[in-house]
Amino acid sequence: MKTRLFTCFLVALMPFMLLAQTKNTVSEVRDYREIDGKIIISCLVNGEEADFVLDLAGQSAILPEYAEKLKLVLDSSEQIPHNDFQYKKVLVTKTVSINSISFGNSAFSNGIEVFVLGDEPYLRELGVIGIIGGALFRNVVLTIDSRRKKITMSQPYRPAYMKLDHRIRAKLLQGSGMECQVMIDGMVFSCILDTWANGLIEFNESDFARLKSAKGNVVPVSTGYAKALESSQTKNIGQCDFVLETFKNINVPMNPSLVYSVLGAGILKYGILSVDYLRQTVYFQPFDLEKVKDDVIENHVVVESGKMNEITGVYFREHIHDYMKGTDFIFKGDKPVVIDFWASWCGPCMKLLPVMEQLAAKYKDQVIFLKVNADKEKELCNKFNINAFPTLFFLPVNGKPIVEIGADPVKYEKIIEQLLK
Numbered sequence: 001m002k003t004r005l006f007t008c009f010l011v012a013l014m015p016f017m018l019l020a021q022t023k024n025t026v027s028e029v030r031d032y033r034e035i036d037g038k039i040i041i042s043c044l045v046n047g048e049e050a051d052f053v054l055d056l057a058g059q060s061a062i063l064p065e066y067a068e069k070l071k072l073v074l075d076s077s078e079q080i081p082h083n084d085f086q087y088k089k090v091l092v093t094k095t096v097s098i099n100s101i102s103f104g105n106s107a108f109s110n111g112i113e114v115f116v117l118g119d120e121p122y123l124r125e126l127g128v129i130g131i132i133g134g135a136l137f138r139n140v141v142l143t144i145d146s147r148r149k150k151i152t153m154s155q156p157y158r159p160a161y162m163k164l165d166h167r168i169r170a171k172l173l174q175g176s177g178m179e180c181q182v183m184i185d186g187m188v189f190s191c192i193l194d195t196w197a198n199g200l201i202e203f204n205e206s207d208f209a210r211l212k213s214a215k216g217n218v219v220p221v222s223t224g225y226a227k228a229l230e231s232s233q234t235k236n237i238g239q240c241d242f243v244l245e246t247f248k249n250i251n252v253p254m255n256p257s258l259v260y261s262v263l264g265a266g267i268l269k270y271g272i273l274s275v276d277y278l279r280q281t282v283y284f285q286p287f288d289l290e291k292v293k294d295d296v297i298e299n300h301v302v303v304e305s306g307k308m309n310e311i312t313g314v315y316f317r318e319h320i321h322d323y324m325k326g327t328d329f330i331f332k333g334d335k336p337v338v339i340d341f342w343a344s345w346c347g348p349c350m351k352l353l354p355v356m357e358q359l360a361a362k363y364k365d366q367v368i369f370l371k372v373n374a375d376k377e378k379e380l381c382n383k384f385n386i387n388a389f390p391t392l393f394f395l396p397v398n399g400k401p402i403v404e405i406g407a408d409p410v411k412y413e414k415i416i417e418q419l420l421k
Contacts, residue, residue, distance in 0.1 A: 027152065027153070027154040027155075027159065027294070027295050028104050028105055028106045028152070028153045028154075029150055029151070029152050029153075029294045030103065030104045030150070030151050030152075030153070031149060031150060031151075032054070032149055032150070032151050033149070034146070034149060035126050035127070036126065036198075037198035037265060038053045038054075038126060038195075038196070038198075038265075039053065039054040039144070039151075039195050039265070040052070040053060040054075040126070040127075040128060041054050041103055041132065041151065042103075043101055043102060043103045043132060044100070044101065044102045044103075044324075044325075045070060045098060045100075045101050045129075046070060046072075046098060046099050046100055046101075047100070047325060048070060050066070050128075050129045050130075051127060051128045051129065052128050052129065052130055052131060052132040053123070053126060053128050053130075053131050053132070053196065054132055054195050055131045055132070055133055055134075055194070055195055055196040056133065056134040056176075056177070056178065056192075056193045056194060056195045056275070057087050057088070057133075057134070057177050057192045057193060057194035057195070057196065057197075057260070057262055058087070058088065058090075058131045058132075058133045058134075058194075058196060059086065059114075059115060059131070059133040059135070059175055060098075060101070060112065060114040060115070060130070060131060060132055060133050060135065060136070061090075061092060061114055061115035061116065061117050061130050061131045061133075062096075062114055062115075062116060062117065062129050062130030062131075063116075063117055063120060063123060063124065063129055063130055064093065064116050064117065064118075064119075066129040066130065067096050067116050070098075072096035072097060072098060072114075073096060073097040074094065074096055086174065086175045086177070086259070087173075087175070087177050087192055087194075087258070087259045087260050088257060088258065088259060089257045089258075089259070090117070090118075090257075091117065091118035091119075092115040092116060092117055092118065093116050093117070093118055094115075094116045095113045095114065095115055095116065096113070096114060096116055097111065097112070097113055097114075098111075098112050098113075098114055099111060100324055100325050101132075101136070102324045103132070103136060103151075103153075104153060105314060105317070105324075106139075106140050106153035106155070107136045107137050107139070107140055107142075107153055108136070108324040109135070109136055110323065110324070114130070117130065117131075131196075133175065133176060134176035134177065134178065134193075134275070134277070135175065135176040137153065137176075137275070137277065138176055138277045138278075139155070139277075139278075139379050139382075140153040140154060140155055140277075141153070141154045141155070141156075141157060141158045141159075141274055141275065141276045141277075141278075142274065142275045142277075143158065143159055143162065143272060143273070143274040143275075143283075144195075144268055144272070144273050144274075145272045145287075145292065146268040146269065147272075147287050148292070150294075152294065154295075155379065156278070156378070157276075158274045158276060158283055159274070159294075159295060160293075160295050161272075161290045161291065161292050161293060162272065162274045162283045162285065162290075163283070163285055163289060163290060165244070166243055166244055166283055166284060166285040166289070167243065167281050167282065167283045167284075168180055168181065168242075168243050168281070168282055168284075169280065169281060170275075170280050170281060170282045171190075171280060172277060172280050173192070176277065177192045177193075177260070178192065178193045178275055178277070178280075178282060179191070179192050179260070180193065180242075180263065180282050182201065182240060182241065182242045182263060183240070183241040183242075184201070184211065184237050184239070184240050184241075184252070185211075185237050185238050185239060187210065187211065189203075189207055189210075189211075189261060190260075190261070191260065191261045191262050191263040192260045192261070192262050192263070193262070193263055193273075193275065193282070194262035194263065194264050194265070195264070195265045195268075196264075196265070197255075197262050197264030197265060197266075198264060198265055198266060199251075199253065199264045199265075199266045200240065200247065200250055200263070200264055200266035200267055201240060201250060201252045201261070201262070201263060201264065201266075202252070202253055202254075202255045202258060202261065202262050202264055203252055203253070203254050203255070203258070203261045204254070204255065204256075204258040204259065204260060204261050205254060205256060207261040208233065208235070208252070208254035211235055211237070211252065212233070212235055233253070233254045234251050234252065234253040234254065235251070235252050235254075236249065236250070236251050236252075237249075237250050237251075237252055242263065242267065242284060243282070243283070243284040243285075244284075244285075245270065245271065245284065245285075245286065247270070267284065270286065271284055271285050271286040271287055271289070272284070272285055272286075272287060272292070301315045303319075303368060303370070305364050305365050305368065306360055306361050306364030306365070307357070307360055307361075307369065308340070308353065308356055308357050308360050308369050308370070308371050309368075309369065309370050309371070310370075310371050310372070310373060311339075311370045311371070311372060312376075312377065313377050313379055313380040316372070316380055318332075319332055319333065320332060320333065320337065320339070320370075320395070323383055329400055329401060331395050331396075331397065331398075331399075331401075333368070333395065333397065334397060335366075335367065335368050335397065336366070336367045336368070336394075336395060336396055336397055336416075336420035337367070337368045337369075337370060337393070337394075337395040338356075338359075338367060338368070338369050338370065338392060338393070338394055338395070338412075338416065338420070339370045339371070339372060339392065339393040339395070340352070340353070340356050340369075340370070340371040340372070340390055340392050341371075341372045341374055341381060341386050341389060341390060341391040341392070341393075342371055342372070342373065342374065342389055342390050343373070343374040343375055343389045344373070344375060345375075346389040346390065348389070348390060348406065348407035349389050349390045349407070351407055352390050352407040352409065353371070355409040356369060356371070356409070359409070359412070359413060359416065363416060366420075367416060367420050374386070374389060388405050390405070390406065390407055391403065391404070391405050392404045392405075392412060394412075394415050394416070394419065394420060395420075396419055396420055402415060402419065
């Protein structure tokens with residue numbers, strides 16, 4: 001009887017569990033362009049706007065002339081073997097450091113190394129300065145809708161219109177390549193998601209050898225990032241299955257430049273793709289399976305003097321410090337600020353919050369008091385390596401943050417009196 005009641009309870013609870021899994025705290029939608037089948041996105045590099053090709057199976061890399069124009073710091077003067085690009089045989093010459101690179105407000109990285117490419121005239125024809133790999137999107141769920149030419153970046157879950165049952169497990173490889181399985185004529189193959197490849201499927205030599213039963217036709221296939229084409233073989237297959245979709249009569253070419261076989265950008269012609277790097281899950285569904293409604297969540301925060309105000313990561317970047325634009329902490333405010341990073345499961349945090357409310361009232365109009373829910377703002381906490389709670393930031397108008405850990409209101413009031421008033 002108890003078992004039956006518990007089962008009924010779970011069934012009744014399921015819709016709410018599913019709703020919880022699709023509720024995002026951040027959702028941002030950005031446009032992209034498509035040129036010659038390539039996804040072109042506009043990023044900020046050290047504060048300068050520049051166009052890149054999105055290559056989920058690639059790593060971030062730029063053309064040599066832009067390394068000089070952007071005055072990027074050289075990391076190595078020695079020639080780097082082309083196989084260091086991991087999943088493709090692409091010629092790179094060295095690495096340089098980029099202080100900050102971002103796409104929209106949600107995807108960014110600071111102090112990263114990027115490859116400098118060898119001569120790649122095709123990229124110049126596309127009008128881009130380089131390639132952006134999947135690593136930039138490791139902290140968001142990346143959704144690509146080619147019908148609308150939209151990229152959605154959501155946290156912590158996929159967009160609500162992506163169906164939960166239209167998913168497969170994937171494997172996150174080094175360098176942020178996402179490996180997932182496809183079935184071709186009854187045979188299972190592992191492929192990396194690759195938005196550079198224009199076709200649906202491209203095989204490397206070893207996988208093609210498994211598939212091939214008779215000599216195929218000769219077709220041109222790109223190598224690396226060059227437009228120059230090489231001759232290779234192709235195999236016509238009867239059926240390709242991916243997630244819950246089936247594709248018929250597909251030509252699978254063999255591309256000798258591939259280290260891994262790839263599921264290419266051709267999949268985007270058939271539906272919407274979501275890549276959840278954190279949970280190592282890939283979603284895919286036809287365009288018309290569900291009505292697409294952008295659940296863009298506003299991060300509007302009203303801060304009142306004399307109260308503990310809960311803020312978001314977006315508010316932090318806009319009003320406290322924009323860590324997307326550099327690693328040095330530069331406080332934007334014109335009044336001293338106290339920020340309490342807390343968690344609902346943290347006993348000392350819950351005891352400290354009422355005391356902080358009292359301090360906020362006591363120092364009204366002198367000091368701004370803010371709080372950050374660590375469960376909701378994991379990316380912000382990770383950025384500052386905050387893993388112990390409560391952690392407090394005391395920010396004087398001209399100066400660096402004073403960081404304290406623990407619940408010690410007497411000590412904190414002394415800091416306010418001595419350093420912030």
